[in-house]
Amino acid sequence: ADQRTRLKARAKELLKQHDAVLVAHYYVDGDLQDLALETGGCVADSLEMARFGRDAPQKTLVVAGVRFMGETSKILSPAKRVLMPDLDATCSLDLGCPADDFATFCDAHPDRTVVVYANTSAAVKARADWMVTSSCALAVVNHLKSQGKKILWAPDRHLGRYIQEETGADMLLWNGACIVHDEFKGLELELLKEQHPKAMILVHPESPKSVVQMADVVGSTSQMLNAVIHGDAAEYIVATDNGILHRMRQLAPGKTLIEAPTAGNSATCKSCAHCPWMAMNSLQGLVDCLESGSGAIEVPEPTRAEALGCIERMLDFVA
Ligand code: 13P
Ligand code: SF4
Numbered sequence: 001a002d003q004r005t006r007l008k009a010r011a012k013e014l015l016k017q018h019d020a021v022l023v024a025h026y027y028v029d030g031d032l033q034d035l036a037l038e039t040g041g042c043v044a045d046s047l048e049m050a051r052f053g054r055d056a057p058q059k060t061l062v063v064a065g066v067r068f069m070g071e072t073s074k075i076l077s078p079a080k081r082v083l084m085p086d087l088d089a090t091c092s093l094d095l096g097c098p099a100d101d102f103a104t105f106c107d108a109h110p111d112r113t114v115v116v117y118a119n120t121s122a123a124v125k126a127r128a129d130w131m132v133t134s135s136c137a138l139a140v141v142n143h144l145k146s147q148g149k150k151i152l153w154a155p156d157r158h159l160g161r162y163i164q165e166e167t168g169a170d171m172l173l174w175n176g177a178c179i180v181h182d183e184f185k186g187l188e189l190e191l192l193k194e195q196h197p198k199a200m201i202l203v204h205p206e207s208p209k210s211v212v213q214m215a216d217v218v219g220s221t222s223q224m225l226n227a228v229i230h231g232d233a234a235e236y237i238v239a240t241d242n243g244i245l246h247r248m249r250q251l252a253p254g255k256t257l258i259e260a261p262t263a264g265n266s267a268t269c270k271s272c273a274h275c276p277w278m279a280m281n282s283l284q285g286l287v288d289c290l291e292s293g294s295g296a297i298e299v300p301e302p303t304r305a306e307a308l309g310c311i312e313r314m315l316d317f318v319a
Contacts, residue, residue: 007283008035014290015039020060020083022286023053023073026221027243027278028064032085032286036064043247045222046072046118047133051315053077062289063297064281066091070297071122072131075307082297085285089277091119096176097155099123105152109172112152113144116310119178120155122299126306131314134205135220137163140317145169158182159205162212178206180275184239186210188261192237199235199258202227207239211260215239228252242273 008031015022022041024033033043042052046069053061053073060081063070066089074082102124106114116128117137125131132140141163144151151169153160155176164171184207193199193214202224203215212218217227221244228236228248238245239260248257262272289295299307 004031004283007031007287011035011283011286011290012039014287015062018060018290019058020062020081020290021056021058022062022064023049023056023069024063024281025049025065025069025243025278026225026247027241027275028281029243029279029283030246031283032064032281033246035283035286045133045135045220047135047220047314047318048222049073050076050118050133050311053080053082054315056080062286064286065089066094066119066275066277067297068094068119068121071299072118072311074297074299075122075125075304075311078299078304081293083289083293084295084297085282085289086280087295087297089280091275091277092179093117093119093155093176094121094124097121097124097174099127102154102174103127105154105174109152111150112172113149114152114154115141115144116154117156117159122303122307124154125310126303128307128310129313131310133220133314134159135223136314136318137205138166140314141167141169141171143317156206158208158212161209162205162218178275180241180273181206181239182208183262183272184208184211184260185263186214189214189237189239192258192261196235196237196258198233199237199256200227200231200233201237201260202239203260204240211239225251228255228257231255240273241275241278243275243278 022036024036054076070084114128115130118133151171154174160173200216235256237258
């Protein structure tokens, strides 16, 4: 605890000294989330992180999350320095959608509007017409469908299928998955629900269909958090990375939060639902990157300029 207190104090000094602000995702270490809020930064979902970083007046953004989040910030604010506590923090969706293969896929379907999830590399975004996050994907696809557009969607197959079924849009799907959400199990969730019949089930749409089907609320991390804060239920079963429980407990202290079951027996797999890449973010890494200037995100031109359009289109749409 002493070490954590020391590191937090040091990080606060460094943030001030470097005119830096901390932009954190709900899945990262609770100390980093607290520090972000104590120092005027934010804890947010992917869309809000992008917007906060773009609008922040500071010269340096420290993005505690995974690589695509840092890249999105850099694409939107090339003049700002964007640092990450660990540059190796990536995402299975990003890894599962290499830019070359994706370009081949797009080339084969020139009649389709290309919509990519935020969880992709800058090079993939450079090929896209639209970027979306989980909080606005439904609205964007509904909008495109109303214009008679056929869609090429990448990379998350569960989110893509969910959007397709909700909107009825013509969507061709890339076959990617999040290794964390893909582990949630519908059958085990049904059994858990039998034990907690009054619990409200909150599901992130990167989860499999059998899990999404049982949801009372399907949404982004911020939307799930809001459902806990404003919901009437006393108990909530939460199907997303368990890093979010930190903020849920803070903002809804009276509510009971239950982690949704992952592969097989959740009792034997307590921390399955935690992203190994989000977990690479630490207080020490934050202090190190600010002290040494390591962990700087660069997105070379022309990729940056080409990727900017699909992100701005989304931000204008939700504005
Ligand atoms: P949101 O926070 O946008 O819901 O996304 C979750 C995610 O995949 C972050 O890794
Ligand atoms: Fe990617 Fe899943 Fe980790 Fe989010 S939780 S960064 S989608 S692997």
